[in-house]
Amino acid sequence: MRDSYDFRSIEQKWQKKWFTSRDFQVTEHSDRPKYYALEMLPYPSGKLHMGHVRNYSLGDAVARYLWMHGYNVLHPIGWDSFGLPAENAAIKNNTHPEKWTLDNIANMKRQCMRLGISYDWSREVTTCFPDYYRWNQWFFLRMFERGIAYRKKGIVNWCNVCQTVLANEQVEDGRCWRCESEVEKRELEQWYFRITDYAEQLLQDLDQLQSWPEKVITMQRNWVGKSVGAQVRFSLEGDDEPIEIFTTRLDTIFGATFMVLAPEHPRVAQLLTHHPDGEKAMEEVRKYRAQQSQIREGGESEKLGLFSGSYAINPFTHERIPIWIANFVLMEYGTGAIMAVPAHDSRDYEFAQKYRLPIRRVIEPDSSSGSETAHPETSQDSLPYCQYGRLIDSGAYSGLTSEEALQKMYALIKAEGIGEPTVTYRLKDWGISRQRYWGTPIPIIYCPDCGAVPVPDDQLPVRLPRVENIKLGVSPLATVAGFLKAPCPKCGKSGKRETDTMDTFVDSSWYFYRYCDPDNSRMPFAPEKVKYWFPVDQYIGGVEHAILHLIYMRFFTKVMRDLGLVTWDEPVLNLFTQGMVTKDGAKMSKNKGNVVDPDEFVDLFGADTVRLFILFAAPAEKDLDWKETGAEGCFRFLNRIWRVFSNYEASIGQPCGEVQPRTENDRKLLRELHQTLQRAGQDMSRFHMNTAIAAVMKFLNSLYDYDERVAEKNWPLLRNVFEKMALILSPFAPHFCEEIWERLGHQGNISFQHWPQADPVWLAEEQIEIVVQVNGRVRGKLLVPAGIDEESCKKLALEDRRIQSYLAGKAIQKMVYVPGRLLNIVVP
RNA sequence: GCGAAAGUGGCGGAAUUGGCAGACGCGCUGGACUUAGGAUCCAGUGGGGCAACCCGUGGGGGUUCGACUCCCCCCUUUCGCACCA
Numbered sequence: 001m002r003d004s005y006d007f008r009s010i011e012q013k014w015q016k017k018w019f020t021s022r023d024f025q026v027t028e029h030s031d032r033p034k035y036y037a038l039e040m041l042p043y044p045s046g047k048l049h050m051g052h053v054r055n056y057s058l059g060d061a062v063a064r065y066l067w068m069h070g071y072n073v074l075h076p077i078g079w080d081s082f083g084l085p086a087e088n089a090a091i092k093n094n095t096h097p098e099k100w101t102l103d104n105i106a107n108m109k110r111q112c113m114r115l116g117i118s119y120d121w122s123r124e125v126t127t128c129f130p131d132y133y134r135w136n137q138w139f140f141l142r143m144f145e146r147g148i149a150y151r152k153k154g155i156v157n158w159c160n161v162c163q164t165v166l167a168n169e170q171v172e173d174g175r176c177w178r179c180e181s182e183v184e185k186r187e188l189e190q191w192y193f194r195i196t197d198y199a200e201q202l203l204q205d206l207d208q209l210q211s212w213p214e215k216v217i218t219m220q221r222n223w224v225g226k227s228v229g230a231q232v233r234f235s236l237e238g239d240d241e242p243i244e245i246f247t248t249r250l251d252t253i254f255g256a257t258f259m260v261l262a263p264e265h266p267r268v269a270q271l272l273t274h275h276p277d278g279e280k281a282m283e284e285v286r287k288y289r290a291q292q293s294q295i296r297e298g299g300e301s302e303k304l305g306l307f308s309g310s311y312a313i314n315p316f317t318h319e320r321i322p323i324w325i326a327n328f329v330l331m332e333y334g335t336g337a338i339m340a341v342p343a344h345d346s347r348d349y350e351f352a353q354k355y356r357l358p359i360r361r362v363i364e365p366d367s368s369s370g371s372e373t374a375h376p377e378t379s380q381d382s383l384p385y386c387q388y389g390r391l392i393d394s395g396a397y398s399g400l401t402s403e404e405a406l407q408k409m410y411a412l413i414k415a416e417g418i419g420e421p422t423v424t425y426r427l428k429d430w431g432i433s434r435q436r437y438w439g440t441p442i443p444i445i446y447c448p449d450c451g452a453v454p455v456p457d458d459q460l461p462v463r464l465p466r467v468e469n470i471k472l473g474v475s476p477l478a479t480v481a482g483f484l485k486a487p488c489p490k491c492g493k494s495g496k497r498e499t500d501t502m503d504t505f506v507d508s509s510w511y512f513y514r515y516c517d518p519d520n521s522r523m524p525f526a527p528e529k530v531k532y533w534f535p536v537d538q539y540i541g542g543v544e545h546a547i548l549h550l551i552y553m554r555f556f557t558k559v560m561r562d563l564g565l566v567t568w569d570e571p572v573l574n575l576f577t578q579g580m581v582t583k584d585g586a587k588m589s590k591n592k593g594n595v596v597d598p599d600e601f602v603d604l605f606g607a608d609t610v611r612l613f614i615l616f617a618a619p620a621e622k623d624l625d626w627k628e629t630g631a632e633g634c635f636r637f638l639n640r641i642w643r644v645f646s647n648y649e650a651s652i653g654q655p656c657g658e659v660q661p662r663t664e665n666d667r668k669l670l671r672e673l674h675q676t677l678q679r680a681g682q683d684m685s686r687f688h689m690n691t692a693i694a695a696v697m698k699f700l701n702s703l704y705d706y707d708e709r710v711a712e713k714n715w716p717l718l719r720n721v722f723e724k725m726a727l728i729l730s731p732f733a734p735h736f737c738e739e740i741w742e743r744l745g746h747q748g749n750i751s752f753q754h755w756p757q758a759d760p761v762w763l764a765e766e767q768i769e770i771v772v773q774v775n776g777r778v779r780g781k782l783l784v785p786a787g788i789d790e791e792s793c794k795k796l797a798l799e800d801r802r803i804q805s806y807l808a809g810k811a812i813q814k815m816v817y818v819p820g821r822l823l824n825i826v827v828p
Numbered sequence: 829g830c831g832a833a834a835g836u837g838g839c840g841g842a843a844u845u846g847g848c849a850g851a852c853g854c855g856c857u858g859g860a861c862u863u864a865g866g867a868u869c870c871a872g873u874g875g876g877g878c879a880a881c882c883c884g885u886g887g888g889g890g891u892u893c894g895a896c897u898c899c900c901c902c903c904u905u906u907c908g909c910a911c912c913a
Contacts, residue, residue, distance in 0.1 A: 333912045347911055426912060633853050694852035771848050776894045778848055816893050822847055826893045
C-alpha cells in the first residue's frame, strides 16, 4: 500500500476535531427544521460486527445528507445493555455481567468513534444504568395502575437442565440454545403486558406506516393474526354445560359432522369419566399433551385423536355429533374447540378420512359469480372444497352465497342466544418476567396481607443489587437477603420483593424517546422535547426485528399516548430494513469462523474506505457479501482522487477566480460534473447509495480523462470540481472529504455545507444522440441538435446511408418517434 | 402447504414512465513505466463469427413499432408463517 494517502492521520485528526468541538451535538433551539435519524441500538456483545458497520454507515450517510439540506439532525446512539448473554458470559468467564457489559460498551464505543459516525455522544443512553431502567419501572407502574400490567399463570418455556425459563427466541427447534436439551412447557405465574388490548390498533395503524417495507407490514399483520368469525355454543347430550367453539366458516355448519377438543381443553377430563375405558383414553390424551408441549420440528405431525364417548348437538341441524379429542386442535387459539367440517376444511377432511367419520358437502362452487367453468362436480374427488361458494343441503340457507349465509347465521345465533360474532387474534399478551439477574427489577412487593403491591414512585429506582457468583438453578435476586426483604408499602408489614426481572425488549421499546431528554431525573422525558423531535423520520435496522421489537415499540407508544405523554399513534414514520452482511454467502458466525472484524479493515484501509465499500457493494436492502478485493477497489478509488488532487493542489488550493469553461473539454467536464450532482442527489434520496457512489466513480474516470488529454488546465474549473466532489462524497467518506475541503481553503465542518445542486444550464446537452431502429433493432445513431423537431429528425434518418441499406427500398409502414430518444422505422 | 421477494456477464450489481441491456466496481487479458510489481497509468473484456451479422436478462407463450420492464403458465432460490379452525 505504498503511495496511499495517509488515512490514519487524516481520520484521527478529524475525529478528534468533531468530537472535541462537539460538532454534532444538537438542541431543540434551532431555526432549522428538525430531522430524527435513528439506528437500532446495539447489544454490547463485545465488538462491532459488519452488520453494525453497515447500519451506522447508512444512518450516517442519511444524517449528514440531511444536515447538508439544512436540517437540525438528531443522530443518537446507545446500548441495549441488559440481557442473557452478559449473564452467560459472566458464568463462563467467572466475571460479573456489569463488568463484562461495560467493557464491551467501552470497546464498541471506541469502534464507533473510529468509524467517524456523527453521533451526538452527549445523548448516549445505556439501558443497564439505574437512571434509565428506573423509567422502565415507572412505565410498569403506570401500566399496573391501568391494568395493562397484570399477573397470571401462564405457560412458559422451561429448560430442565439450566433450571430456567427461556424466552421464545432462545428456543431453537424445541431445544435450549445453550445445552440443547428439550424444552418443556411449564405453568408459572408471570407478569404480562396486555398488548392484546391494542391488537386492533396495532393492525389499523399499519395504514399510517406508508413508507415501511411491505414485508414488515405483512409480517406484523400476520403476527397480530385477526380472524373474524363466531363463537357458537353446542349443547351436550346429557350435560347442562355447553361447549363453545370458534369458527370463521359458520356458513359450513350444516356440514359439521363432529366436534374436536384440544387435549388441554378443560372439559376433557370430565367427558372422559363417561368413557367406557376412561383410564386408557386419558393416558392417550396425556400423550397428545406431551407431544404438544414439545415444539414440533417443522412440518405437520400426524393427526391423532380419540372419541370421547360423548355427543354434542349441532344447533343448526339438531343432529347429535360425536366429540373427539385430537392433537391438531390448539388450546391457545380460539376456544380450544372446533366444529369439524370435513368437506370444507383440509385438516378436518384428513382427520375424517383417517377415522372414517362422515363427510357432508354443504358448499358448492358458485357458478353464477366468478368465471368458474362449471364442472358437473362429482363430489368425492373435489373435496375438501375450502373456498366460499353457494350453500346446499343447508335447510333454509340452501341457495344462499357464503357471504349472505354468514350474515343471516350471525343474526340467528345472536337472536337465539347460542353464540355471537367474534374477532380473535393470534397475538398473545406479552410475558415480561424473566427468572434472571441482568435486567430491570420488577417494582413489586408481595405482602402476606395486601398481595402484590407496587413500589411507590418516590422509591424508584428499585436498584439491581450486586450479585457475585451467579449460579444456574437459583433465581439470583432471591439470594440477596437485603434485596428480597422489604416492607409492604401499604401496611408496613414485612414482605418480599419480586425477584424476576423484565424482558429486555421493554428497554428497547422506548429508548429512542429517552434520547430526546437523556438526563431527565423527574420524568422519562419532557413531553415538549419529545414533541420537538418526534416522530422518528428515519429508522434503520435489520429485518430480524420486524416483529418483536417493532411491534413492542409501537405498543409502548400507544400506551404512552393513553397516559397523555405523547399525542401520536406511531413513533416511526419511515423504516428502512437493511440486508445482512455475509461472508462467502453465509451468515457470519463464530461457529463458522467467518466473522470479519471491522477493526482489521479500518487498520488496513481506513474507516472511509470501509464505509464506502459497505454502501457501494450492494443495494442497502439486499444482503451483501464481504469481499476484501471489493474493499480494495474503494480504497483505490479514494487514492485516485487523492493522487490527482495532490497534483493540482498547489494550483487550486486557494480561491482562484470564476469558473469559465473555455474549451469543449472544459464544457464536457462541467456537464459531466453537473450530471453527477444530479444523479447522486436523486439516488441518495431514494437510499440508492451504491449507484450514488458509482456516479462519482464514473465522474472520476472523466476527470482522469481530462487530466490526460488537456495540457492547459482550467484551474478554477478544477477547483470547482474538487469542491463538488468533496461535498457529495462527504456523507460516505467524511474524513477524506473534510481534509480536501480544508486544503481547498475552507473552514467549517463539511457536513454543514449546502448540498450542491445541479445547474440545469449544464445538464442540458447541446447535441443529443438519437437511436435509429429498423423493426425494433438498433441500426444507427444520429447526433442532432437538442431541440430538433420530429420531421427534421426523420429526414436525417432516412438520408443516412446505413439506415437506407436496411430499408432497401421497402415501403415504410410506420415511424415511431420518441423525442430526444429514438426513432423506430417499421418496414415489412 | 400458505404468503412475500427475487432470478441479468466469471462475480457484486446498473437500467425514473416499456425506448441503445450489462453503468460502476471486482476479476481477467494485453501494453506502458520499472531491478521488480501484488504499485500506478493506458487499452480491452456477455457469447458466437475473419467479417457483415447473429444470439443473448431462469424456461415457455402473449401484448407492443419496441419487453430485463406489462400479462398468462412453468421452474429455481431466498425469506417469513406454518395444524390459527
